[in-house]
Amino acid sequence: MQIGMLYAATAYILWGLFPIYFKALQGFSPLEILLQRVVWALAFLFIVLALRRQWSWLGKVWRQPKVLAGFAASAILLSVNWYVYIWAVNNGHVVDSSLGYFITPLVNVLLGFLLLHERMRPIQRAAVALATTGVAWLTWQAGHLPWIGLVIAFSFGSYGLLRKTAALGPLEGLSLETLFLFPLAFGYLAMLAWHGQNAFLRAPAAYKWLVAAAGPITAVPLLLFAAGARRIPMSTLGLLQYLAPTLQLLLGVWLYGEPFGGARLVGFAAIWSALAVYSLEGLWQAWYSKTP
Numbered sequence: 001m002q003i004g005m006l007y008a009a010t011a012y013i014l015w016g017l018f019p020i021y022f023k024a025l026q027g028f029s030p031l032e033i034l035l036q037r038v039v040w041a042l043a044f045l046f047i048v049l050a051l052r053r054q055w056s057w058l059g060k061v062w063r064q065p066k067v068l069a070g071f072a073a074s075a076i077l078l079s080v081n082w083y084v085y086i087w088a089v090n091n092g093h094v095v096d097s098s099l100g101y102f103i104t105p106l107v108n109v110l111l112g113f114l115l116l117h118e119r120m121r122p123i124q125r126a127a128v129a130l131a132t133t134g135v136a137w138l139t140w141q142a143g144h145l146p147w148i149g150l151v152i153a154f155s156f157g158s159y160g161l162l163r164k165t166a167a168l169g170p171l172e173g174l175s176l177e178t179l180f181l182f183p184l185a186f187g188y189l190a191m192l193a194w195h196g197q198n199a200f201l202r203a204p205a206a207y208k209w210l211v212a213a214a215g216p217i218t219a220v221p222l223l224l225f226a227a228g229a230r231r232i233p234m235s236t237l238g239l240l241q242y243l244a245p246t247l248q249l250l251l252g253v254w255l256y257g258e259p260f261g262g263a264r265l266v267g268f269a270a271i272w273s274a275l276a277v278y279s280l281e282g283l284w285q286a287w288y289s290k291t292p
Helices: 002-016 018-023 030-052 056-061 065-090 094-115 122-142 147-164 170-194 205-212 214-229 234-240 243-255 263-290
Strands: none
Touching (some): 002 018, 002 234, 030 170, 065 147, 094 147, 170 214, 205 214
């Protein structure tokens, strides 16, 4: 239990510190960062698979068209999530990106209700309604939808929905997703290099190593998360997940000086209240189910 909490908490803390890493790559376009991330993540994942001699699944999965189609769809959603997040961080919207990960748990509940016909308990309905009120308030104050947070939340929520019933584990699933994205990523990077526009090739050695670090930076938190999730209850995991967006929010406000006050704080407060209601209801349900 304790080592499981350590694994999961470390994963969420690393995800929460992602803005620092992507801010360091502001000399690259968000699209090139995404493509480099795909290439180096696949390289790192293949090293891990080789060390663990974990290849048997690869031959089997190519004979399962439905599985391949599901992971092709999840690869697209993952790339959308990664791109919007990288763009948001490098364009001064760290706070907006944190909003996306704050509301993702409630988006998961909503998607489960709409697409899987899962029963939504009354308190969950209240939490979703309260979060919707917060989003509506932010929309009214800004004059437009908080699209960054909504795209991040719905792309990651939909990705999680597909992975919920996936036939592969986290390591194999991420490897297959990056394998789908690799030809497009490598091809586009090669085209940029042909036209002399590949920033990676022109970058100093230190920046090249920093870009290459995208491999372990992408995979290690996922592996830690998978190890932790197997050892601790879902209720505990559900509370730990708020570490990542909380750290992102703090970095956005205190380190990068993004505005956060007044009307914006009211909208976030409504969403935090919704998350508190949702989390407490989940803890009560977990305790009640264990009570004789």
